[in-house]
Amino acid sequence: MKIVQIAGYLGSGKTTLVIALGKEISGAGYKVAILVNEVGEVPVDGKVIQEFGLTVKDIGGGCICCQVAGNLLHTLKALSMGVKPDFIIIEPTGMAVPNAVRDVMKPAAGKLDLTMGPTIVLLDTGRFEKLLSYETLKRLVSVQLKDADVIALSKVDSVSAEQRLKAEAAAHEINPAARVIGLSTFTKEGVPEVIAAMKDMVIA
């Protein structure tokens, strides 16, 4: 079972990407489970993903990197003893710190036979400048990007070439080590590259 985290700030396109990945990967014959963590007790994203026929486990009531970390581990354990999916795609909240989520899972990897795959962090090419201009949000967005193995520049179909280059430069500046991919779930640009990263990358 390989764990892939699809992270990024609110509205960056995580749920849309998770649906696209779930459909593509399960269509190729792999078993996929999706874990969705949402703020609050009333889930929306999980319901939406389920409408597309994908297997979803909602983890609500707090953040999986802290308040409900135990629930995340128990859900992973249940999957490892039951469905045994090839891929577990985790969509944390838009406020989560990706490495904190990874820190929760790492000690359990050996016991549950989990392989740690990449953390893919989305950056909205249309909004990144505005987000990075708010002191409140700059720290969060920067920390999320620094934790990425892959940065997916989302919604590239809706911005100019110049804006896309700016986003790419900002991503490289914040995290020079990350692989940067242009992504549009509308045109499918970048989706094969994200899937290749999910399959190929193993994080120690």
Place this chain on the structure above:
Amino acid sequence: MTNDPKQNEAGDGKSHPDHTHEEINGYCATYIFKAPRMLDNDGVKDFARELMKAIAEACMRHGATDVGHIKAHIEYGGEGFLYADTLGDAADIMVRGRDGSPTDTIKLVINTIIVDIEAPQIRDANEEGVDEVCSRLGFTKEILKQDLYDADDHEHLLQAPDYDNL
């Protein structure tokens, strides 16, 4: 693993960067709306757009810096469902889904995450927006469930989960 509350989940004693989202709060609720007449698919979509717009505007009036997101899952008319969302300055409201039968009853789950206003204010803004639209369009609302999310509750410095019993 330690039970020291100053340890994080990984038990490595490091503090997670909790300060990153201290001004991001939220409100979520489940409603049943009754329309004054039967609505077709476009009617339900229009209602969803009106709600999102009114809620976003109310949040900005309450002092929000940014709409993190407002998203809703809507069930109606048998198999019908809609997913509606907006973010940023709420200029664009996306509504898409699967058509249902004509209906006067809509079940709507909404999740509103806003930057720089407190959770109770987000709840108030949300309900102001909902009430304004209901009043204008003649709908009634019933709240089935509601929950506030306060970033102060996002406490990273907890005791480690029990890895031994996995």
